[in-house]
Amino acid sequence: MNHIQNNADDIDYFAGLAHDESTIPFSTAPVTALTAQLVVLNDDVIGLTNQITEAVSENRFSDANALVPDLRSTIASQSGVSQDMITVLEGIKQATTVYTVVIRLVDNQGNPTSTNDLHGYYAYDHATGGYVYPEDERGYSTDIFVLPAGTYTFDSYNGYWSGTNSTTVTLSNALVNEDGVIVVELVLWSE
Numbered sequence: 001m002n003h004i005q006n007n008a009d010d011i012d013y014f015a016g017l018a019h020d021e022s023t024i025p026f027s028t029a030p031v032t033a034l035t036a037q038l039v040v041l042n043d044d045v046i047g048l049t050n051q052i053t054e055a056v057s058e059n060r061f062s063d064a065n066a067l068v069p070d071l072r073s074t075i076a077s078q079s080g081v082s083q084d085m086i087t088v089l090e091g092i093k094q095a096t097t098v099y100t101v102v103i104r105l106v107d108n109q110g111n112p113t114s115t116n117d118l119h120g121y122y123a124y125d126h127a128t129g130g131y132v133y134p135e136d137e138r139g140y141s142t143d144i145f146v147l148p149a150g151t152y153t154f155d156s157y158n159g160y161w162s163g164t165n166s167t168t169v170t171l172s173n174a175l176v177n178e179d180g181v182i183v184v185e186l187v188l189w190s191e
Contacts, residue, residue, distance in 0.1 A: 004042045004078070008035040011085070015092075024096045024148050031092070034085045041078040048074060094149060099171045100181045103143040103154060105164065105188045113188055117159030121186075126151040126168075147171060154184045162190040 015031040048071040055064035103121050107113050121143055123132045127150045134145045145154075148171075155166040164186035169175070175182045 004038060008038045008042075011035050011089075015089075018092075018096075022096050023098065026092050026096055030088045031085070034081055034088060037081045038078060038085070041074055041081065044074045045071065045078065096148070097173075098146050098148050099176065101145040101147055101152075101154070101169075101171070102181050102183050103145075103156075104183050104185050106185045108187055108189070110185070116162045116188055116190075118162060118164070118188075119157035119159055121145075121154065121156050123147065123152040123154045126153070154186060156186060162188055164188050 012028075012032055012035050015028045019026060019028050048067055052064045052067050052071065055061070055067070101123075105113050105116060121134060123134075123145055124130075125132055125147075132145060132147060132152070134142045151168065151170040153166050153168045156164040167184055167186055169182070169184055171182060177183060
């Protein structure tokens with residue numbers, strides 16, 4: 001029972017830290033509401049356990065037995081709230097996950113190629129209807145995107161002699177390779 005109190009406090013603390021550090025905003029309100037419910041239920045479990053212990057120590061076994069269904073119900077409620085907490089935390093985790101996407105140019109047969117005169121890359125975010133442009137820390141265009149989960153159409157700015165076909169990808173953990181990135185291939189064409 002002490003662990004529930006401590007773990008509820010830890011969940012609130014770490015959810016707050018995650019909120020402060022996340023590049024993608026999220027609310028901690030659902031988390032703190034559930035930890036508050038866990039603490040209240042924990043107090044109920046402690047109260048019922050003390051009543052049962054007292055009744056047994058005073059040889060009031062029927063009174064103790066009468067409290068057992070309430071104790072079971074409260075523990076079951078705690079278990080249900082714990083499952084709700086897991087669901088909420090998984091939802092936050094999914095909503096705030098960012099993926100590193102690397103553009104790889106390939107020819108029309110899928111072979112990697114680097115010869116091009118392209119003027120950079122962009123991605124169209126299907127959720128927001130906006131465009132995302134990859135830049136390094138100095139503000140220079142690059143071929144590496146850092147994006148939240150979602151569906152994006154990746155493409156390039158055509159060069160004088162070449163361009164690419166666009167590719168639409170829904171980012172997910174299943175696409176992350178052994179290097180921890182998602183590789184998006186754009187087919188390069190040249191005149």
